[in-house]
Amino acid sequence: MTLDLNNVPSTVTRGETFESRMTITNITKQSIDGLQIGIALELSGDGTHAKSKDFVVRYTLPGRSPRTLTLTDTEALLLGTVDLPDPLRAGEKVVIGLSVTVETSTPSGVTSGSINPWVFRIPATADVVRTFKIVGATPTTTAEPTSAPGTTPVTTPPATTGGPQVASLPKTGGATALPLLLSGGVLVVVGGTALVTARRRRTH
Structure with missing residues (x-):
């Protein structure tokens, strides 16, 4: 054979x-x-x-x-x-x-x-x-840009209409530490969804 x-x-x-x-x-x-x-x-x-x-x-x-x-x-x-x-x-x-x-x-x-x-x-x-x-080269993946170690990412707060704006989130505290807004004499708690969005922006 x-x-x-x-x-x-x-x-x-x-x-x-x-x-x-x-x-x-x-x-x-x-x-x-x-x-x-x-x-x-x-x-x-x-x-x-x-x-x-x-x-x-x-x-x-x-x-x-x-x-x-x-x-x-x-x-x-x-x-x-x-x-x-x-x-x-x-x-x-x-x-x-x-x-x-x-x-x-x-x-x-x-x-x-x-x-x-x-x-x-x-x-x-x-x-x-x-x-x-x-x-032949293997496919490359494009990584998302990251901040240099020890620096804080720069984020732009969402625009609001009327009343004072929230400049940043508290540096400590959990999801229950919600910032407050004073609008028309009424104390308003900022919604959890907006907070989660802002926290995600700070971590990227």
């Missing part, structure tokens, strides 16, 4: 897909049934390992529709299995298409990868490993 893996590029860009193929040939003189192809993937670098969510592999058996390979996370590898539905007769070969994508969510520290297929229970099959570099 021989196995070969072709068309694996030397460099893979995050978010892009490359098409490869595995060729398994039965060089024995007997038919072999129930063949299983194992696929081990490793994406690593800078002490970081990618997870199954960062790597998508689809495979296509002859005459069949493409299917997504189920990947299992281990400490350092992602493992999947492809089952051949039909016996492989003596001298016959089968070509399995592979569609491989390194997701843009892959950690930026991950800069190298490898793909290693093998045939289960066929010890004479040579080990096949293809390595590649991983390039």
Whole structure:
């Protein structure tokens, strides 16, 4: 039994897909049934390992529709299995298409990868490993602006019509410490909603 893996590029860009193929040939003189192809993937670098969510592999058996390979996370590898539905007769070969994508969510520290297929229970099959570099930036998130340590954010109090305005909230006290307004000779308690809004502005 021989196995070969072709068309694996030397460099893979995050978010892009490359098409490869595995060729398994039965060089024995007997038919072999129930063949299983194992696929081990490793994406690593800078002490970081990618997870199954960062790597998508689809495979296509002859005459069949493409299917997504189920990947299992281990400490350092992602493992999947492809089952051949039909016996492989003596001298016959089968070509399995592979569609491989390194997701843009892959950690930026991950800069190298490898793909290693093998045939289960066929010890004479040579080990096949293809390595590649991983390039391309991961998506960045825009953080909300924050105040420098030790400073108080500057907030603009909401505008009111008539009567004195509240310049700021009390520096101590809970939600029950409501500021008071004097309007038209009547003492009015400022609503809890306005207070919560102002407290949120002070904390951002």
